[in-house]
Amino acid sequence: MFHLQSLELVHWDYCQRVSLPLDASIITIAGPNGSGKTTLLDAMRTLLGLKCSSPRDYKTYARHAGANIAWLRAVVDNQAQTRQTSSRPFAKRLLYSDQVTLACRIERNGGDWQRRYMVVEGDASIEQLSATPDKDLGLMGIEAWGRVLSAAGLSPAIAKVLSLEQGQTDRLCEFSPRELLRLVFDVFGDQEVLNHYDTAREHQQQLGREMAQAEHELDHSKAQLAELQSRVSNYQNWQHKVQEQERLATEVVPVLEWHGQRQKLTERSREQRRQRQHHRQALAERARQNAQLLELLEVRSQADAHASQLLQERDAAAVQRDSTRDFERPLEDLFKRETELLALVDKESDAEALTAHLQTLHTQEEGLQARHSATLQKRELAAQALSALEGKNTPPHPEDARRLRQRLQAQKIGHRFLAEVVEVRDEHWRAAIEGVLRPLRWMVLLEKADDVAQADSIASADRYRHYITAPGDNVPQADAASLLAQVRFDAKLPRWLIQQLQNLRCVADPSEGRKTSGSWITPQAYSFDGRGARSVWVEPRDHQFGAAALIARRDAVERDLRKLDAELGPLTQELLALKRQIKDCQKSLEGHSAAEELARRNDEFSAARQALPGAKQARVAAAQHWQTLDKAYGDAKTRHQQTDTQYRQLEQTLRQKNQDADRLVAELLQTRKQQTANIDTSNHRRRQIPEKWRTAEVLQSLVKTYQNDTQARLRLQSVHEELQLDTWEKDATVEERYRRMEVLVREQGYSLGDHQAKNAQAGIAVHNARESYIEVLRSTVRRYRKNIQELGELAGVAVNADLPVLENEDSVLAQAGLKVHFNFDGKGSIGLNDGEASGGQQVIKSLILLVALLKDDETASGGFVFIDEPFAHLDVRNIQLVGHFLRSTQAQYVLTTPITHNLEVFEPAEITLITSKKPKNARWAPPIAVAKRRTPVDKAA
Incomplete structure (x- = not known):
């Protein structure tokens, strides 16, 4: 770090122009209160870009002078710290002379004041600086000026120390271990590196938050993309539905309707061919059945003639049968009468037996009469049924x-x-x-x-x-x-x-x-x-x-009548015979003799017995002949009825077929006309349909998909209802918005992934770099401990420091602190601010801590320090201790002290600047007196 060699003030506060030598280790500024001691310190602070003592600032001092321009100029040394030229404090500014001029020009700029800094090689006066153009001076602002001085060794931490105000000399020993460690790191430049690491970490955390926000935004974009995709799908479905509706209405339904009509026309044509073929077959069949009908008519006529002939023969046989029966019946009656009389002769002698026989005959008569009545009743019912069938075409209803x-x-x-x-x-x-x-x-x-x-x-x-x-x-x-x-x-x-x-x-x-x-x-x-x-x-x-049922009924009734007649004749004969026997028995009981009648009619009975077998044989032969003819007549009649039924059925069938054929011919003609018209209409519609719509492949596909025009219309109705009832996206820009959003989401994803990867890599790099820098921090602490130990030896104080635990963990670094222990006069170890040190010891502790910060290495100078009234409230002994310590260090000190009778405060100073108060009516303050202590070399001269 450089040392101050001289200071010149122009229009600074109430100083018109002052040049002060500062080429000494200890410079004391003495004067009464209000004489401008702090004003000189604030001039140096302003020149170095530091804050003035509160509440003052450089504008206050510039206004007091009443001029438009104020100058602050200092000459500092620029000697190399080592053999290398680059070790000169201002080597980075390409200034390699042993002296460098630092200057600050304060000028009024409108209603405000503005300061500009400059650094030039060698010892340049204010006049030279004023004559030099601004562009050659390289004027700079406060921030650039701070970077220049920081590069020359005046770090921001040292700047803070130089800004200590009056009464704050012992402030360093009031720091906590953590604050002291932060100050050490700050002075030696490590805190800036740590701050950079913290900044990098905060930047990474900020990036992490930003990436989290970006992920949230990406998720939101994805949600918007999904919504847009849904809307695009809905829009595409809507387009598909609209296109399908249009295609169904303009292409599918008309084509399938035409195709269905063509198929129906084809089927009708085939059906008409089948009907014509069937009609031809029906005509042939009808011709054959007409011939068959003629044959049946001939057969029926022959059967009718044969039946009529057999009926005549049967009637003649019946006459013959009746005549033989009439001839036989008297002979049979005589035979029965003879038999009855013979039976009665045996009972005439016994009246009781005759009475019993009469009773038996009465009983037999009653039974036979009942059978005769029942049979007669049945015949009457059958006769009524036959009478009911006469003149009817169908059987009667119930x-x-x-x-x-x-x-x-x-x-x-x-x-x-x-x-x-x-x-x-x-x-x-x-x-x-x-x-x-x-x-x-x-x-x-x-x-x-x-x-x-x-x-x-x-x-x-x-x-x-x-x-x-x-x-x-x-x-x-x-x-x-x-x-x-x-x-x-x-x-x-x-x-x-x-x-x-x-x-x-x-x-x-x-x-x-x-x-x-x-x-x-x-x-x-x-x-x-x-x-x-x-x-x-x-x-x-x-x-x-049917009519055949009526014939069957009539034949059945007639058969029943004949059967009943056959049963009724014998019953009647038997009943008459019983009546005669009863009458004979009654006569016998009255005295009539059966033997007399037998004797009287013996010849008649004898002739009847002889003639009866021949008459019976003739009657049986006649009856058998009649039965044969009757059976033949019945068969002939049945054949006639069957033939007649067949004839009538065939005639009815032919009549119906003729009617059907005539109707079919009319229908065929009408159907053919209609078919021709339909074919013309279909051909006309075919010409209206584009050829590509009616190819075989297209038609096959349409039929496979929709089956027929009815299903296509139902589908058209369904699509129309869906378009009317459902909610659809109809904005055509949604697809473009979806594509843009998709690109945006993809780019956001790529960018987020890239930033996440880079941030992870940067985090690893920062962590590894800080891990490596921990050793530098440990080295800084060890060097500072060495500095305070060496300064403690110079001051006669045993100083020791506990090395803090430094790890690459935020919590460890945040809790780390530097604990320093002092041992004055062998009284035991005391801490920084534990209340056991005296006022002078507090000042010495603070100076040790302060100078150790300014000490770069074993050979380098300790820089310069501004201390405002360091001897305040100290006794003579402590003043001597502080003075001894100041002289023992290699730093440059600028001290202030009020005028006091205690000459010990001036004893360490090599140059003393004496300030005076401005007279009441004077424009400028009196000149500053300079007292320079003569060195042994000066005394020898």
């Missing part, structure tokens, strides 16, 4: 059906019974059809659905036991193997009845039916359903469906 029809007709409710709409196609399956439909014969088929409620009311009131059904479905084409194929209906049927007949399979016998699954029925009406098999046989007299 009473409940007739009653219900009357009420329905009264309400004008159109209806038909099931029995009226059924026609058996194949008589082979009549028994099966009659058996299956017998429970449903009188089911009511209403013509209008609106009449159901009223019909239900009527049927409920009449307690009608059969079904009332609404209009059903048309009977479809039946499976040939089903019972539905064997019957024809002239009205619509309930769907369940159609399904029932469709599911009932026709089989030849039960064994064949058991081999199949499902329901079945045989021609003999033996039926099977899921519950089991049973017979549903219906007697021919109870058949109901």
Whole structure:
């Protein structure tokens, strides 16, 4: 560090111009209070860029002078500390002379004062400086000036020491160990390095906070990006929906509609070809059936003629049979009369036996009469039934059906019974059809659905036991193997009845039916359903469906009449014989003799016995002949009826087929016209559709996706509803915003990652560097301890310091402190400020601590120190101790002291500056007196 050699003041406070020598180790400024001692110190402080003693500043002193410019100039030494030129204090300013001039120009700048500093080589006067242009002087501000002096050895920490005000000389010994250690580090430049480390750490922490904030911002940006992505997805979905809606409306639906119509037209064309082919086949079949109808007509005529011939022959045989029976009957009566008389002859002698016999005959008569009456009643019923069938086309209705029809007709409710709409196609399956439909014969088929409620009311009131059904479905084409194929209906049927007949399979016998699954029925009406098999046989007299049923009923009634007539004749003969026997018994009881009658009529009875076998044989032969003819007539009549039924059915079939054929021809013509028109329309629409929309691949893809135009319309409606009801993003800029945000997030991520990596590397580097610098700190503490120990020896004080624990930990460095112990006169160790030291000892402790800070090494000067009134409140002995210590150091001291009678305060000074108070009416203060102590060299001279 440099030393002050001279000081010159111009217009500083009340000093007009003062030049003071300072080329000594100890300079004492003495004078009365208010004579300007502190003013001189503040001039040096201002020149060195330090703070003045509060509350003064350089502007106060410049205003007191009343001039526009004030100058402060000092000449300092610039000698090398070592053999190297670079060790000169101002070598960094490229000043290599032994002396350097430091100057401060204070000038009025408007309403304020401004100071500018300069450093020039050699001893330059104020006039030379004033004549030199500012650009050559290198004027600088206070901050640049502080850096120049710091480079010359005047560190900020020493500057703080030089700024100690009056009465604060012993302030260093009042520092705590931690404050003292910080001061040591500050003076030796280590604190600045530590501060740099702290700054770097704070910077890293700040970077960490900024990166945390950046991470938060990145997360926020990511959230915004996710929201934008969702909005982009929503916007893209909206675009897709709009495009799909437009494509469906303009392309898909029209194309699929045209394609569907083309397919329907193709199918209709195929169907028309099938219908034309079927029509041709039907024409051929109709021609064949016409020929068959003619054959059946011929066969029916022949059967009718044969039946008529057999009827005539049967009637002739019946006459012959009746004549032989009439011839036989008297002979048989005579034979029976003879037998009765013979039986009566045996009982005439015994009245009781005759009476018992009479009673037996009466009993037999009663039984026989009852049988005769029952048979006669049955015949009357059969005759009535036959009479009821006369003139009818169908079998009669039951009473409940007739009653219900009357009420329905009264309400004008159109209806038909099931029995009226059924026609058996194949008589082979009549028994099966009659058996299956017998429970449903009188089911009511209403013509209008609106009449159901009223019909239900009527049927409920009449307690009608059969079904009332609404209009059903048309009977479809039946499976040939089903019972539905064997019957024809002239009205619509309930769907369940159609399904029932469709599911009932026709089989030849039960064994064949058991081999199949499902329901079945045989021609003999033996039926099977899921519950089991049973017979549903219906007697021919109870058949109901069609004209053949009426014929079957009439034949059955006629057979019944013939059977009853055959039973009634013998019963009548037997009853007449019993009556005769009863009459004979009654006559015998009255006295009539049977033997007399036998004798009287013996010849008659004898002739009858002889003629009876021949008459019986003739009657039997005639009866057998009649039976043969009757059987042949019955067979012929049956064949005639069958042939007639076949003829009528075939005739009805042909009539229906002719009607169907005529209707089919008309429909074919109409369909062909419509098909031609539809094809023209389709071709016109095809020309309106772009070719690329109707290629095979496109059509196949559309059909695979939508199936048909109906599904495409449903999809179009669904898309339209979604666009109308859902919330959609429609802002087209959202995609660009998303791309920008994506780039921003990516850049933020890259930047954050790079900064995190760099900050981590910097943290490791700072930690490692401070770890290495800890040893420098330990070296600084050891050097300071050495300095205070050496200065203590010079002052006759034993000084020791405890080395602090220094580790690369913030808490350890923050708690570290330098504990210094002093031992005055062998009285024991005392600390910095433990209250055991005297006032002089406090000053010596502070000076030791202070000078140790200024001592760079063993050979270098200790710099200079400003001490304002260091001897205040000290006795003579302590003043001598302080003076001795000051002389023993190599530092330059500028001391102040008031005028006192104690000459010991002046004893250590080599130069004494005597200040005086400014007279009351004087403009400037008196000149400063200079007293210089003569050295041994001066005395010898």
